[in-house]
Amino acid sequence: MKKTRVRFAPSPTGPLHMGGVRTALYNYLYAKQNGGDFIIRIEDTDSHRFVPGAEQYIIEALRWCGIIPDEGVDENGKVVETASERHPHAPYRQSQRRGIYRQYAEQLVKAGQAYYAFDSSEELDARRAEAEAAGKTFIYNYETRRSLRNSLTLPPEEVDRLLRESTDWTVRFKMPENTVVPMDDLIRGHIEVNTSTLDDKVLWKRADELPTYHLANIVDDHLMEITEVIRGEEWLPSLPLHYLLYKAFGWEDTMPRFAHLSLLLKPVGNGKLSKRDGDKMGFPVFPLEWTNPEGEKSHGYREDGYFPEAFVNMLALLGWNPGDDREIFSMEDLIKAFSMDKVQKAGAKFNPDKAKWFNKEYLRLKSDAELAELFLPVLLDKLASGSGVPAGTPKSWGNGVPVGTPELMEYVTNVVGLIKERATFVQDFWDIAWYLFKAPETFNEKDMAKFWKEENYSLMKKAVDNLLESGIEWTREAIETNLVDYIKSNEWPMGKVMNCLRLALSGSASGLGIADILSFIGKEECRSRIDYIFSL
RNA sequence: GCUGGGUUCGUAUAACGGUUAGUACUCAAGAUUCUCAAUCUUGCAAUAUGGGUUCGAUUCCCGUACCCAGUACCA
Numbered sequence: 001m002k003k004t005r006v007r008f009a010p011s012p013t014g015p016l017h018m019g020g021v022r023t024a025l026y027n028y029l030y031a032k033q034n035g036g037d038f039i040i041r042i043e044d045t046d047s048h049r050f051v052p053g054a055e056q057y058i059i060e061a062l063r064w065c066g067i068i069p070d071e072g073v074d075e076n077g078k079v080v081e082t083a084s085e086r087h088p089h090a091p092y093r094q095s096q097r098r099g100i101y102r103q104y105a106e107q108l109v110k111a112g113q114a115y116y117a118f119d120s121s122e123e124l125d126a127r128r129a130e131a132e133a134a135g136k137t138f139i140y141n142y143e144t145r146r147s148l149r150n151s152l153t154l155p156p157e158e159v160d161r162l163l164r165e166s167t168d169w170t171v172r173f174k175m176p177e178n179t180v181v182p183m184d185d186l187i188r189g190h191i192e193v194n195t196s197t198l199d200d201k202v203l204w205k206r207a208d209e210l211p212t213y214h215l216a217n218i219v220d221d222h223l224m225e226i227t228e229v230i231r232g233e234e235w236l237p238s239l240p241l242h243y244l245l246y247k248a249f250g251w252e253d254t255m256p257r258f259a260h261l262s263l264l265l266k267p268v269g270n271g272k273l274s275k276r277d278g279d280k281m282g283f284p285v286f287p288l289e290w291t292n293p294e295g296e297k298s299h300g301y302r303e304d305g306y307f308p309e310a311f312v313n314m315l316a317l318l319g320w321n322p323g324d325d326r327e328i329f330s331m332e333d334l335i336k337a338f339s340m341d342k343v344q345k346a347g348a349k350f351n352p353d354k355a356k357w358f359n360k361e362y363l364r365l366k367s368d369a370e371l372a373e374l375f376l377p378v379l380l381d382k383l384a385s386g387s388g389v390p391a392g393t394p395k396s397w398g399n400g401v402p403v404g405t406p407e408l409m410e411y412v413t414n415v416v417g418l419i420k421e422r423a424t425f426v427q428d429f430w431d432i433a434w435y436l437f438k439a440p441e442t443f444n445e446k447d448m449a450k451f452w453k454e455e456n457y458s459l460m461k462k463a464v465d466n467l468l469e470s471g472i473e474w475t476r477e478a479i480e481t482n483l484v485d486y487i488k489s490n491e492w493p494m495g496k497v498m499n500c501l502r503l504a505l506s507g508s509a510s511g512l513g514i515a516d517i518l519s520f521i522g523k524e525e526c527r528s529r530i531d532y533i534f535s536l
Numbered sequence: 537g538c539u540g541g542g543u544u545c546g547u548a549u550a551a552c553g554g555u556u557a558g559u560a561c562u563c564a565a566g567a568u569u570c571u572c573a574a575u576c577u578u579g580c581a582a583u584a585u586g587g588g589u590u591c592g593a594u595u596c597c598c599g600u601a602c603c604c605a606g607u608a609c610c611a
Contacts, residue, residue, distance in 0.1 A: 011611045046610055121609065128608095137538070137607070170609055188541070197539045202609045213611050237540060237606035262542080263604070270603060317560095321549055325559050344549080347604060351547045354561050422573045432573085447571095484570085498570030510572035 004036025006228050007072075008062075009217070011043045012054035015290035015298070016061050018350070019232070019264035019273060022315045026261060027230045028067045029316070029338040036227070040072030041220060042079055042093040045210045051293065055079065055093075061287040064302055065312050066331050089224045094216050101211040104219050104249070105171040105204035109151070113248040114203060116151040117172045118162050123149070139199045142177040171204040173214075173241065173248075181240040186228070186259035186340045193240045201241055214238060218245045221256055230259045233347075259340055262319055262347040273350055283352040287311065305425035306355070310362040314355045319348040328361060360424045372413040374426045379412065382430050383437060411520075418516055433512065436520045439529050440507030447509035451499045457534075459492045460500035464530055468523055480515035504533040 008024040010016060016024075031038040040062075042055055059077050062069070072092040074080050083090040091097055108114035117140075124140070127148075131138035138144065145152060150172070151159045162169060179195045203215040211219070221229060239258060246255040266277040275298060278285035289300035301311045313329050321344075322329070322337045329337065363371070419432045443452075466486050472478045487497050499509040505517050505526070518526055 009611090013611075043611065049610065117609090119609095124609085135537080139538095139607080168609090172609095191540075193540065197607090199607075205609045207609070210609095212609070217611090232605095233541070234605055234611085239540090260541085265604080267547080272604075318548070323550080325550080327560065346542050348549095349547060351561065354548065357561055419573090421575085487570090495570050502571065508572090509570095512572085514570065 002225075002227055004031055004034035004227050005039060005225050006031045006036065006230055007039040007041050007221070007224065007226050008069075009041045009043045009220075009231075010058050011046065011049070012051060012058065013046070013049040014051050014054050014292070015286045015288070016058045017273070017275070017285050018287065018301075018315060020058075021061065021065060021067075021287050021311075022264065022318065023230065023232055023261055024062055024067050025065065025312060025315055025334075026259075026320070026338070026343070029334050030228065030230060030340065031070075032335045033338055037070040038067070039089075039224060039226070040069040040079070040092060041224070042072075042095075043213065043216065044093060044095045045213060045216050047095075047208050047210065057288065057290060064287060065308050067312075094220065095210070097216075097220065098210055100223075101204060101215055101219055102209065105211065105215060108173070108203070108248055109171060111248065112174070114171050114173050115145075116159060116163060116169055117145075117200075117202070118149040118154070118166065118169045120168060140172065141175060141199045142196070145172075145174075145200060167206055169206045170202045172200040173203055173245070175200050175241070175244070181243055183239055183243055184257070185236075185239075186230075186257055187343050188236075188260060188345060191236075191239070195240065195244075198240060201238075214241055214245065218242055218249070218251075222246075222249070222251050222254065225254070226256045228259065229256045230261065233260045233262050236260045259343070261343065262345060264318065265347045265349040267350050267352060272347070281352065283355065305427050306359050307362045307366075310359040311355070313362070314358040318350065319344045328365075356424050363420060363423060363426070366420075368413045368417040368420065371416045371420060371426060371429075372409060375416060375429050376409070376412060378427055378430060379437065382434070415520065418512070418520075435506040435511075436517065439525070439532065440505075442507060443503055443533070444508040447499070447503055451496060451503055451509055456493075456496045456500045459487075459490075460497045460504070461530070461534070463487055463492075463497060464501065464526070467518075468527060474519065474523060476515045476519040479518050480513075483514065504530050 006027045008027045010020060010024075028038045030036075040059065044050060044055075056077075059069075059073055059079070063077060071087060071089065072080060079092050080087045080090040081093070081096060105114065109116065124138075127144075128138040140148070147153070152174075154162070175198050176195050181193050181195060183191045183193070185191060201214055202212050204211045210216075220226075239260070242258075243255070246252055264273045265271065266273050267281060267283075273285060275285050278299060284299035284301045284304050284306075286298055286300050287302060289303040290298045292298070302308070309330065312331060312334075313327075316329060316334050316338075317327065320338065321342055323339075323342055326337075415433055415436050416429065419429060422432050423429055463483060463486050467479065467482050470482055472482050483498075483501075484494070487494055498514055501514055502511060502517070503509055505514070505521070506512070511517075521529075
């Protein structure tokens, strides 16, 4: 049994979008499940579309997701450039492998499976325009190649001359006429295509001495001993060509098996997910933030506050299911549960709401301490900036907790424990519980108009005075009991009195429980906030 | 246009010929609470369509519609 070897082969023409991450993920899961290797190969055979930083972005994004290659990249996340014992298949960048492809192209020509074509781009464009004008589509195939300039039509001497003198020729695959190619796909089952509908694809370009995707892909998959090719659906139409290429090289015995994944579709309307949809609907389509060469920024899941585990979990379930009702999967769980025959054939519409839901679930799974650690920088930043409150004013903090101490961490941890069920992202914590860290300065006008009436706040004041003078132990339960019992025993309207109190403490009539707020901010801070609102 | 792929509640999906077509997200209502959120309960909502095959089709076959991809010296 051969060792499973799969590869993710992105083209560094821009940031990897979430559909690409999903393809990488499925490759990774498949490899790990079978005890095999996951390889990254950079397909940069198009010199015109190279985007600086894209390659690094792709590797960093996968790393953030926990998709770590066994091969292709070294410990530092750099693409391996020279072969070694650990990386006998290096280099992993096709531009650095350019020397190896030509011989394979020539081999096919010698075997009569391919030929030299000398038509210029302009000539072909002209033919296409001509055909279009006649309401037809020009295809470079068994029919048209007889009337084009190539080694099948030109005399041998002329071919030799052009080969020597021209730098603008290509090697084209000689697609057979009217032959049915039977193929098998791990997800879609048996497929058959007649070669007459296919064209003579360019395999190698003399102009930049680089192969096209098709040649490079087959040669490298063969050389790298890839056992399964798991890739996007956009490749399905070229599968017959790839089958035929394996056959032409005589590599049928070791040909990998293929699985074509459906595409990720936009949340509303039709079509595949694009960067624009994210911008329009306010969700990221990229794992990490990306700044394009023009300086435009695109949102990233990481920067928007998603946990990588949640992102990966969500992505895994988009087009695959475990066969039961489970939804929460760690990477380990996914590796165990993944199976190709549960991968959906149809494209999956991405649902941003569900993505948020996953994050909420993962947030709850995290410990208070871990969340506090993540929240602390956000908190300190909020306190230091924007809000107009000087950093580290312990006076206004519950229990007088100063910045940078274990007491602060403990306080933040407790706050997080109280509020984490209300949040989707760590950065939500501030909006939910900012008033546990600083006193309100302004008060919600609508709530004030509704509750802040003499007949209410006078009662509230009495209840608070009673509480502060009661000498009870300052715990949530004791505070709650004291307040509720006192208000009830006087037969005061509970809602009105309580909301007046909340208004004084938090600036609004909706939010955390009164007793919770009080237990956190402490007696002194309570007194000062009450005094403040009455002083207005 | 041609070639290939696809089609179960709004969305993601389950049901490998026999179910009151299940679950999750979203949404709505109720319960709970001092409010909001959370939570719990309930509810809304689907087999694209027309023919076969079969005792019986979401499931198998064919047609139609619609969607997607490919149709480059891009991947």
